[in-house]
Amino acid sequence: MSEPFLIGDSMTGGYGKGPDILHDCTIAVNPGEIAVIVGPNGAGKSTAMKAVFGMLNVRSGAVRLGGEDITTLSPQERVIKGMGFVPQTSNIFTSMTVEENLEMGAFIRTDDFSDTMDQVYHLFPILKDKRHQAAGELSGGQRQQVAVGRALMTKPKVLMLDEPTAGVSPIVMDELFDRIIEVSRTGLPILMVEQNAKQALEIADKGYVLVQGANAYTGTGQELLADPEVRKSFLGG
Numbered sequence: 001m002s003e004p005f006l007i008g009d010s011m012t013g014g015y016g017k018g019p020d021i022l023h024d025c026t027i028a029v030n031p032g033e034i035a036v037i038v039g040p041n042g043a044g045k046s047t048a049m050k051a052v053f054g055m056l057n058v059r060s061g062a063v064r065l066g067g068e069d070i071t072t073l074s075p076q077e078r079v080i081k082g083m084g085f086v087p088q089t090s091n092i093f094t095s096m097t098v099e100e101n102l103e104m105g106a107f108i109r110t111d112d113f114s115d116t117m118d119q120v121y122h123l124f125p126i127l128k129d130k131r132h133q134a135a136g137e138l139s140g141g142q143r144q145q146v147a148v149g150r151a152l153m154t155k156p157k158v159l160m161l162d163e164p165t166a167g168v169s170p171i172v173m174d175e176l177f178d179r180i181i182e183v184s185r186t187g188l189p190i191l192m193v194e195q196n197a198k199q200a201l202e203i204a205d206k207g208y209v210l211v212q213g214a215n216a217y218t219g220t221g222q223e224l225l226a227d228p229e230v231r232k233s234f235l236g237g
């Protein structure tokens with residue numbers, strides 16, 4: 001097996017001087033794939049994403065992107081390297097317009113980003129309609145579209161989403177997943193944390209079930225959905 005495009009490899013670490021939250025945890029994603037991290041509340045799913053993005057120090061293990069060791073880089077430096085990260089909360093500027101949010105997303109770019117903005121508006125037509133409205137006036141699902149669009153504006157090499165469907169209705173969740181699949185089909189690797197384990201595994205090429213900061217089960221989405229142990233413990237039977 002060749003090296004995955006993005007890998008958090010055997011990560012162990014926690015917040016500041018606190019106890020370890022992650023224990024030898026590995027997550028990875030390849031171009032054209034959707035990789036999904038699921039698991040119970042407090043399992044360390046968001047922490048694993050933050051570790052890959054450089055928001056906490058890993059005491060051991062490594063993060064590699066395109067074969068390059070980026071373990072010691074800051075989150076800002078990782079953005080320059082091509083990581084697009086959408087955090088779970090505070091992921092948009094609510095007092096700015098939709099379009100200003102997207103422009104902010106392009107802050108690292110010095111080239112013309114109008115093509116990318118057209119792509120984002122093509123992907124999320126409602127954002128074009130509402131481009132002059134304050135992002136804080138949008139619905140939950142629309143705000144998540146702004147957040148994903150903002151990350152896409154950097155033209156990332158990998159997209160990381162922490163619970164993109166948090167707080168939205170099942171219908172809006174399905175719509176967001178459809179858009180995420182559409183983005184994935186462009187070849188962009190997508191790594192995401194999801195509370196809606198069953199629905200997320202249905203669209204996952206790769207699934208990671210984390211328990212207490214460690215890998216409990218890993219497989220394709222279909223394998224995990226079919227695994228009796230995974231079903232019983234994590235998918236409600």
Ligand SMILES: Nc1ncnc2c1ncn2[C@@H]1O[C@H](COP(=O)(O)OP(=O)(O)OP(=O)(O)O)[C@@H](O)[C@H]1O
Pocket residue numbers: 015018021039040041042043044045046047048195
């Ligand atoms: N900023 C922080 N500082 C210290 N500890 C934290 C911090 N954020 C999370 N933790 C701790 O890390 C552990 C894992 O939390 P994390 O948010 O990664 O879990 P999760 O699997 O994403 O949970 P959920 O599904 O509830 O969002 C928890 O015990 C939590 O209290």
